[in-house]
Amino acid sequence: MKLLIANGHLIDPAAQENTGMNILVEDGKVAAWLKASDGAPEGCEVIDAGGLLVAPGFIDMHVHLREPGHEHKESIASGCAAAVAGGWTSVCPMPNTNPVNDNAAITRYMIEQAEKTGLANVFPIGAITKSSDGSELAEMGEMKAAGAVAVSDDGRPVPSAGIMRRAMQYAADFALPVIDHCEDKSLSTGGVMHEGKMSLLLGLKGLPALGEEIDVVRDILLARDTGAHVHIAHISTAGAVEAVRRAKNEGLSVTCEVAPHHFTLTDSAVEGYDTNTKMAPPLRSEEDRQAILAGLSDGTIDAIATDHAPHHADEKSLEYDRAPFGITGLETAVGLAFTELVHKGVIDLVRLVELCSTNPARILSLAGRGTLAPGSVADITILDPDRVWTFNLNDSRSKSKNSPFDGREFRGRAVTTIVNGRVVFNVN
Amino acid sequence: MTTEKPYRRRDLLGIRELAASDIIGILDTAENFREISNREVKKVPALRGKTVINLFFENSTRTRTSFEIAAKRLSADAVNISISSSSVSKGETLLDTALNLDAMAPDCIVVRHSSAGVPHRLAEVSKAAIVNAGDGANEHPTQALLDAMTIREHKGQIDGLSVAIVGDIVHSRVARSNIHLLTKLGANVRVAGPRTLVPKDFSFLIRDQEIESGKKPLEVCDHVEDAIRDADVVMILRIQRERQDAAFFPSLSEYSIHYGLTNERLNLAKKDAIVLHPGPMNRGIEIASDVADSSRSLILDQVKYGVAVRMAVLYLATGGSPASG
Numbered sequence: 001m002k003l004l005i006a007n008g009h010l011i012d013p014a015a016q017e018n019t020g021m022n023i024l025v026e027d028g029k030v031a032a033w034l035k036a037s038d039g040a041p042e043g044c045e046v047i048d049a050g051g052l053l054v055a056p057g058f059i060d061m062h063v064h065l066r067e068p069g070h071e072h073k074e075s076i077a078s079g080c081a082a083a084v085a086g087g088w089t090s091v092c093p094m095p096n097t098n099p100v101n102d103n104a105a106i107t108r109y110m111i112e113q114a115e116k117t118g119l120a121n122v123f124p125i126g127a128i129t130k131s132s133d134g135s136e137l138a139e140m141g142e143m144k145a146a147g148a149v150a151v152s153d154d155g156r157p158v159p160s161a162g163i164m165r166r167a168m169q170y171a172a173d174f175a176l177p178v179i180d181h182c183e184d185k186s187l188s189t190g191g192v193m194h195e196g197k198m199s200l201l202l203g204l205k206g207l208p209a210l211g212e213e214i215d216v217v218r219d220i221l222l223a224r225d226t227g228a229h230v231h232i233a234h235i236s237t238a239g240a241v242e243a244v245r246r247a248k249n250e251g252l253s254v255t256c257e258v259a260p261h262h263f264t265l266t267d268s269a270v271e272g273y274d275t276n277t278k279m280a281p282p283l284r285s286e287e288d289r290q291a292i293l294a295g296l297s298d299g300t301i302d303a304i305a306t307d308h309a310p311h312h313a314d315e316k317s318l319e320y321d322r323a324p325f326g327i328t329g330l331e332t333a334v335g336l337a338f339t340e341l342v343h344k345g346v347i348d349l350v351r352l353v354e355l356c357s358t359n360p361a362r363i364l365s366l367a368g369r370g371t372l373a374p375g376s377v378a379d380i381t382i383l384d385p386d387r388v389w390t391f392n393l394n395d396s397r398s399k400s401k402n403s404p405f406d407g408r409e410f411r412g413r414a415v416t417t418i419v420n421g422r423v424v425f426n427v428n
Numbered sequence: 429m430t431t432e433k434p435y436r437r438r439d440l441l442g443i444r445e446l447a448a449s450d451i452i453g454i455l456d457t458a459e460n461f462r463e464i465s466n467r468e469v470k471k472v473p474a475l476r477g478k479t480v481i482n483l484f485f486e487n488s489t490r491t492r493t494s495f496e497i498a499a500k501r502l503s504a505d506a507v508n509i510s511i512s513s514s515s516v517s518k519g520e521t522l523l524d525t526a527l528n529l530d531a532m533a534p535d536c537i538v539v540r541h542s543s544a545g546v547p548h549r550l551a552e553v554s555k556a557a558i559v560n561a562g563d564g565a566n567e568h569p570t571q572a573l574l575d576a577m578t579i580r581e582h583k584g585q586i587d588g589l590s591v592a593i594v595g596d597i598v599h600s601r602v603a604r605s606n607i608h609l610l611t612k613l614g615a616n617v618r619v620a621g622p623r624t625l626v627p628k629d630f631s632f633l634i635r636d637q638e639i640e641s642g643k644k645p646l647e648v649c650d651h652v653e654d655a656i657r658d659a660d661v662v663m664i665l666r667i668q669r670e671r672q673d674a675a676f677f678p679s680l681s682e683y684s685i686h687y688g689l690t691n692e693r694l695n696l697a698k699k700d701a702i703v704l705h706p707g708p709m710n711r712g713i714e715i716a717s718d719v720a721d722s723s724r725s726l727i728l729d730q731v732k733y734g735v736a737v738r739m740a741v742l743y744l745a746t747g748g749s750p751a752s753g
Contacts, residue, residue, distance in 0.1 A: 197632040201444070203544040203566030203604060273545025317521040319543035321564065 002026050003421060004040050008049025008382065012056055013350055013358045014371035023054060025378040028421035032374050047423070049382050052415065055353045056372045057089025057379025059360035060330065061150075062179075062233055062257060062305035065091070065122070067113065068106070069098025074310040074399045076110060079330070080119035081397040082308070084425040086331040087356075087414025089379035090121040090369065091308075094154040095132060102127035102138040104146035111147045119424050121379070123149040123364065125179060128167045132156045135163065137170055144174050149364040152179035154233065155280065155325075159185065161218055168228035177229040177255075177363060182215035182240065183207070183280065192321045194282040198267040204320060207282050209237040216240040220247045223254050231363055232256035234307050236281040238291030245300045255363050256295075257303040260329060260336040261404070263292050269404065275316045275323035276404040279309065293346050302359040306333045310400030328398050332391050332405045334383070338412020342385065349385065357381070378421035385412045438745050439551045439558045442567035443608040451609060453750030455577055458733070458740035460751050464501055465735055475504035478535040478746050482508045483525075484561070485541040490707060490731065491561050491570075495538050498738035504535075504746075526550045535746045539563075557745035565599045570737055571706055572605035576613070577733040578726050579661055582702050587614030592655040592697070594689065595665030595714055596625040596676070602706045603665060607633060611645040618647045620655035621665075621687055624676040652687050659697040663704045664689050667714045680713050690716045694724070702726050 003025040010021040010033075022034040024041065040046050065079040076093075083091045093110060095101035101110065107124045114122030126143035130136045132153040140151055151171055157180055158164045164180075171178045188207040193199050195206020216232055220243055223230040235241055235256045247254040261279065266286050269277045277283060295301040309326025316323050337356070341347045347355070361370020368377040393406040417425035443451065464472055480499040484492050492508065499506035509529075526549075529537060536557045539547050544564030551558040562568040579586055591610050597603045597619045610617050611634055619626055631646045649655040656662055667683060677683050694703065703715075703725040711717045719725060744750060 197629075200598075200627075200630060200633050203564050203601060205565075273548050314521055317523040319522055319541065319549075320545045321543045 001421070002041060002044040004034070004044045004046045005049050005054055005380065005382070006040065006046050007036060008052050008054035010054045010372065011349055011353045012372045013354045014056070015373045018350060023372060023380070025418070025421045028378055030372050030374050030376050030378050047382070047416065051384070053349060053383040053385055054372070055381045055383060056357045056361070056370050057417070057419065058087050058334070058356040058381045058414070059090040059092070059364070059366065059370065060088045060306050060308070060333070061092045061303055061360045061364060062259070063091045063093050063308040063330065064096065064310065064326070065093040065110070066310060067097065068109065072399070073312050076113040076122065077117040078397060078399045079308070079310070080114060080117050080122065082328070082330040083120040084417040084419065085397050087334045087381045087383065087417055088120060088330060089381060089417060089419045090123055090366070091330070092123045092125050092149060092364065094125055094152060095127040096154055096156070100127050100131050101125070102130050102132065104139065104142040107143045107146040107148045120419060123147065123366065125150045125152050127151065128153045128158055128178065129163065134158045134160060137167055140171055140176055141174050144176055148176070149366065150177045150179050150231065152181070152233065154179070154181045157181050157183055157185070157215060161222065164219070165222050165226060168222050168226040168230065172226060172228040175365065177231045179231045179233050180215065180219050181233045182212045182219065184211045184214045187211035187214065192278060193270050194267040194284045196267060196285050198270055202270060202273070204270070207280065209239060209284065209288065212237050212281055213239040213243065216243050220244070220252065220254055223247070223252050224250075227253070229253040229255070234259045234262065234281055234305065235292070235295070235301065236262045236284050236288060238288045241291045241295040241300055245295070248300065255302040255359075256300070257305040258292055258296065258301050259305060259307040260333045261327060263289060263296065264336050264340050265404065273320045274404065275318065275320055276327055276402050278320060278323055278325055279307070279327050280325040296341060296355070297346050302355070302363060304333060304337055304355045305360070306330055310398050311402050313401055316402045326402070328396070328400055328403045330398065331396055332403060332408075332410075334414050335389070335391065335410030335412060336405070338385055339410045343411055378418060380418040381414050382416035382418070383412065384415045387411070387413050387415065389413055439547070440569055440741055440745060441547050441551060441558065441560050443569045443572050443605045443612070444567065446612070448612045451573070451576070451612060454573055454737070454740050454744060455580065456751040457744060458573070458577055458736040461739040461743070462733075462736040464739070465732075470501050471503055472501065473503045474743055474748065475499065475502035475746060478504045479533070480504045480506045480536045480538060480742060481529060481534045482506060483529065483537055483539045484508070484510045485539070485546070486562070488540055488562070491540065494731070494734045495561060495738050498735050499742055501735070502739055502742060504742065522546060522549060523553060526553050530554045530556060536742060559741055559745055562601055564601065565604070566601055567605045568601040569605050570734070570741055571602050572609040573741070574730055574734040574737040575606055575663065575704055576609055577737055578704060578730050579702070581729070581733070582726065583660060586610060589615045589660040590658060591615050591617050591661040591663060592659040593617060593619045593663045593665065594652055594655060594687065595621050596667060597621055597630060597665070598625050598627055599668065600665050604633070606663065607646060616645055616647070618649050618655040618659070620649040620652045622677045622683070653693060653696055656693055657696045659701055661702055661704060662689065662694060662697055664715050666706060666708065667710055669710065684713045688714055688716060689719050691719055694719055704730060707731070
């Protein structure tokens with residue numbers, strides 16, 4: 001089957017292309033780039049992308065799909081449906097399932113479930129330690145052979161520097177990036193929001209920026225020592241951004257991602273005690289948010305990743321300090337990136353594509369993805385930078401509705417999502 | 429989620445949300461209710477036919493009894509619900525609890541909970557007026573109001589006074605409500621205690637107010653003595669023994685030596701300084717027994733004014749108009 005994406009504007013930073021170009025897709029691959037004057041080849045379905053942006057498929061390198069074990073919150077099928085509706089062609093689920101994805105069987109199960117669903121690609125992230133309990137190394141080599149693209153203990157970060165050092169040495173043998181949720185839990189026990197003026201005002205226990213920064217600095221020192229690739233998950237503080245900037249200047253193999261809520265909101269949103277403002281790391285201060293915008297603009301931050309963390313409404317309707325951490329994000333991320341970053345002049349469209357596709361593919365070594373060069377996989381996100389739309393939680397494909405962005409108006413969204421050459425989402 | 433209120437209703441969620449004029453309105457209304465407690469027949473019909481639910485998720489004898497007596501002296505039907513552990517243990521969410529109670533059409537729900545923000549969430553879904561009787565470390569507005577009434581009674585006014593607050597500031601809802609109230613009414617507040625319980629940046633609490641007024645109404649002192657020196661009012665906070673495993677200071681005896689209110693420390697304050705404590709006291713720890721029993725200690729006055737303040741709060745919450753002047 002042939003598919004021609006015609007009249008669109010192609011932005012493919014990996015191929016250094018930023019121009020009007022038609023893209024011919026055949027058998028799930030990009031077959032060729034054609035000029036508009038070439039016309040449509042015979043027997044070819046045509047998608048008119050006039051006035052739209054055509055980008056290599058967006059890759060969300062940090063999600064929670066909750067399957068196996070927490071299917072009342074989300075399943076691989078519902079999570080993938082939300083992903084493609086948000087413009088993501090690939091997602092990387094964290095291993096905090098039940099059981100934990102700390103072995104090849106679970107990794108394979110996740111990939112098979114995603115293949116059955118046939119929407120987004122799923123590239124699992126395996127655990128660093130068995131059961132993510134921070135003591136014994138998980139079978140990283142076997143998980144990689146089964147399809148895992150990185151390792152992380154995400155919400156249960158490895159507390160011991162000694163074990164983390166060994167994990168990095170070992171992961172480097174398999175060229176697996178080590179992704180760390182940086183939080184020294186001894187500094188954040190009982191904390192539920194950013195420690196600062198707002199936490200003092202609201203009488204809620206704080207998660208200090210210090211707790212994140214101490215771990216970021218530790219990981220950078222370990223990256224220097226081991227030569228491993230360390231990727232800092234959902235960076236949220238000014239000090240952490242500055243530490244990564246210095247590590248990059250030094251030439252270390254350190255990358256980082258940011259979640260859309262951290263470049264959009266601050267701790268002032270916690271006023272009113274809405275549990276949909278509770279996540280880890282927490283919404284930080286305006287000073288931190290400004291540092292994140294600077295990091296997005298100057299290249300310190302490599303990727304936008306949602307940290308999509310669905311929780312059932314019954315769990316989120318608890319008291320603020322008892323409700324679980326996390327919000328959904330797959331369907332709002334691209335809208336937020338356009339509205340808060342592109343249209344406010346923080347980044348340009350090329351940088352947007354780097355943050356959402358080129359860089360995640362490079363960090364995770366996803367061969368044939370993150371580019372639309374002929375021969376690559378036909379994962380394609382078609383975007384309308386100026387489309388004005390409103391996010392309505394009731395229309396969400398996710399099983400969970402824990403988002404602080406219900407009713408928010410955005411300018412810019414993904415209108416068509418193509419995975420392995422098949423159109424899997426088309427906005428009305 | 430917002431709910432249409434069937435009648436004019438005012439929640440009391442905290443002092444932070446109130447203007448100085450609101451606070452004075454409540455205090456003046458409380459003054460009017462004071463003498464009812466001295467009557468032979470301690471009852472007026474102001475809230476006849478109204479239902480007040482005291483919903484206590486946290487143990488309390490004093491505050492719950494005070495609210496109950498206040499409701500009954502106004503002729504309201506008062507119902508007490510004590511849920512010793514959290515609703516979570518029964519599998520019922522906070523929202524369920526609120527909606528179930530609301531279905532019984534109370535006019536006012538007085539709520540105490542160990543989690544900050546619970547009254548605020550109830551106020552969003554409940555048709556009844558919500559009165560905060562203490563939420564986590566956030567606020568305890570009626571405590572601050574009864575403290576203010578006590579101070580007004582003995583000092584005439586609050587404007588211009590120096591008030592020292594000593595103890596576990598960071599975990600204290602009493603401290604937060606008092607700081608908001610006292611600074612809004614023009615007092616200068618100085619807080620002190622172990623640095624682990626009194627963060628240096630605590631003055632951020634009212635930074636916006638500072639910027640507005642150009643003054644510095646809240647100071648964080650390095651030593652208890654600095655806070656108490658020349659104070660008009662010394663407010664001592666209760667040390668929560670149950671927090672001891674969190675180890676914010678090494679031992680109760682060390683606390684009493686370095687931070688407790690002794691006569692020697694109290695002598696640094698003004699000659700006519702008064703001593704307040706929200707109770708229950710740990711004698712010999714945060715306050716020496718001879719200080720607690722001295723004539724400068726107004727701890728029982730606080731309890732007495734608590735009833736009048738809560739009568740005023742219930743009256744205003746269910747639609748009454750504040751006293752003027």
